[in-house]
Amino acid sequence: MTDTMIPRVQLGDWVATFVDWLTSTFRPVFDVIKTVLLAVYDALETVLHAPPFWVVAVLLAALAYAAKGWRLGLGTLVGFVVIASVNQWGNAMDTLALVLLASAIALAIAIPLGIWAARNDRVSAVVRPVLDFMQTMPAFVYLIPVVTIFLTGAVPGIVATVVFALAPGVRFTELGIRQVDKEVVEAGHAFGSTPGRILRQIQLPLAMPTIMAGVNQVIMLSLSMVVISGLVGAGGLGGDVVAALQRINISLGFEAGLSVVILAMYLDRVTSALSSRSPVAKALATTSA
Amino acid sequence: MVPERKVARTARMTTSTEPAPADGTGAPAPDPSTTPTDRPTAVSVQGVYKVFGRKPAEAARRLEQGAGRDAVKALGTAAVIDASFDVKQGEIFVVMGLSGSGKSTLIRMLNGLWKPTAGHVLLGDADLATVSATRLRELRRTRVSMVFQHFALLPHRTVLDNAAYPLEIQGMGKAERRQKAQTALDLVGLGGWQDSLPSQLSGGMRQRVGLARALAADTDVLLMDEAFSALDPLIRREMQEQLLELQQKLGKTIIFITHDLNEAMHLGDRIAVMRDGRIVQIGTAEQILSDPANDYVAQFVADVDRTRVLTASSVMVRPTAVVPLASGPRVASRTMREAQVSAAYVVDRQRVLQGVVRDDDAVAALKAGQETLDGIVHDGVAPVSVDTPLAELFAPAAESSLPVAVTDDDGRLVGVIPRVTLLEAMVPPEQVTTSDLPVDAEDQLVTEGARP
Secondary structure, eight states, X not given: OOOOSSOOOOHHHHHHHHHHHHHHHTXXXXXXXXXXXXXXXXXXXXXXXSSOHHHHHHHHHHHHHHHTOHHHHHXXXXXXXXXXXXXXXXXXXXXXXHHHHHHHHHHHHHHHHHHHHHHOHHHHHHHHHHHHHHHHSOHHHHHHHHHHHHOSSHHHHHHHHHHXXXXXXXXXXXXXXXXXXXXXXXXXXXXXXXXXXXXIIIIHHHHHHHHHHHHHHHHHHHHHHHHHGGGGTOOTHHHHHHHHHHHTOHHHHHHHHHHHHHHHHHHXXXXXXXXXXXXXXXXXXXXXX | OOHXXXXXXXXXXXXXXXXXXXXXXXXXXXXXXXXXXXXXXXXXXXXXXXXXXXXXXXXXXXXXXXOOXXXXXXXXXXXXXXXEEEEETTOEEEEEOXXXXXXHHHHHHTTTSSOOSEEEEEETTEETTTOOHHHHHHHHHHTEEEEOTTOOOOTTSOHHHHHTHHHHHHXXXXXXXXXXXXXXXXXXXXXXXXXXXXXXXOHHHHHHHHHHHHHHTTOSEEXXXXXXXXXXXXXXXXXXXXXXXXXXXXXXXXXXXXXXXXXXXXXXXXXXXXXXXXEEEEEOHHHHHHSOSSHHHHHHHTTSOHHXXXXXXXXXXXXXXXXXXTSOHHHHHHHHHHHTOSEEEEEOTTXXXXXXXXXXXXXXXXXXXXXXXXXXXXXXXXXXXXXXXXXXXXXXXXXXXXXXEEEXXXXXXXXXXXXXXXXXXXXXXXXXXXXXXXXXXXXXXXXXXXXX
């Protein structure tokens, strides 16, 4: 043990005390959150699990086809057949349910926060360092307080994922709105539009390509965190990955890992295709030189 | 030294004692027979300051007390300092200055995009410096619209829906606003392009959409912020002509910002020249050209195409050889001999130009014992009007050995322009070549001139 002149600050202990206090004081609040999240997750899981494999696979492939084209549609179908063939389909649907729910919650928080930060420099100045903290803190660390509060299962996984995936949603939304041509916003004001209307008719549509890039990032980060939440028993593909790690089971690890890759590619390609289909992106794409 | 400024000051004092006409209903069509100066005031800017920075109010107070722009630098950046002018209904008022002169900030205070730090901006009976946000939005919907330098169109909307945007904000139904927007598009020559997206149009066409959008709003005041500056010169010229044509047709009050002197001179009924946040001169193009308020303005106008700005009335001289129609050949030949010319203009009792008499004809008539000018007055004169620009005087001057005759609306001879005068007028008035002076001296000259 090295002896420095600086006294040992019990920072960790303080945080631990704070989390304990949080847990005991807001127990009812956390219980409500837990109940609601669990109910929604169960419903989503049921929807994805109830129909036979091929119905869900064809529907998801049809979505890919509609978003991008027949090649992505076909690729999706092949990928999902591979997942089913290594007996990971059920886990993949659990993971998809976790990702969809966590992303939806993250975006529901991130986009309004991003809008607020774009319109208010003070909010922006506060939000930015908080986001930096959230994004750079090692992902595993989130799991510790979350487990203290919500114990194990899907709910702590979802909550940790929301916190981890939030940052790019806020950042891209703020950036997108701030990047909107000042003159166009001025035009809105000059013709007597209200700020709310300018947001709806000018800022959000023009920021949409950037916001959609943020949505894509949120979903990708959610997927990576959902896998990590296998550590706290969130289930799905992450559960098998963790199990394979604990048992040094190469074959299970590869199969579960490959399924994660296929799911990730599917989500990424579909969301980025959707972002290039917004009216503004289309209008800008037709720009004549 | 600065008569125009005094004029502006007086105008401002008048309006502060008797406020601008209160017409909430919009624009009464300006009477075309009156000159712009007789018409009611549309926009009145009174002692306006705009300072950006840490302590704007404090900076404005010090500027009001006579502090210089640099002296308040620590408190904030003074963008507009003590601006005062009145814009009459149906007038095209141009604010001209280089970048950083404060003109863009000034125009943005005329529709409340910026609030003045001090002073008043009167739009009808509303003071934009103090109105509520709701009332301000209402004024923007009904009284004042704007055209932007980089067009500021909504890229995801069609040309038609862009032009209809102000009407949408006004709460007009879809069918009606589209119909009105279509009319505005037809007016600017874009009929047939309504379903295109802005990105499919050229720069000139996009700005036409911007103009159509402002016209569709049907406000009496139109603000144009460097509206044609992003266009290439040929298109710019075309747009200027179109704007003048539209203004004639619609009688809008237009406040036009530009850094291009030729554009300012071409469009403006009156021009305000800005420098470092201050208005250094307000006047007509001719006043600014022939009587610049200080060396800065003089230098600015040195390379303008004078022949397009100056008109016959500003260079004409008193005719030296004029023969009354009622007189005889004796008077005619004596007049010409005294003036040492070989021909003279003949006018009647009301000084209406009748024709030309030549010295040899007069002498011949005198020898023949003729008592009147009958038969020797030739009507082959092509007089020009007082408003003819110099550029159009070269042809008549070249065709005739006589000085060009200038007549007023009733055909009365009011002056002549000898060829030598015409050539002289093309040369700028004598000026200090400021490039020879050290920079400090130049600044000093200008600031002294600018201060009232």
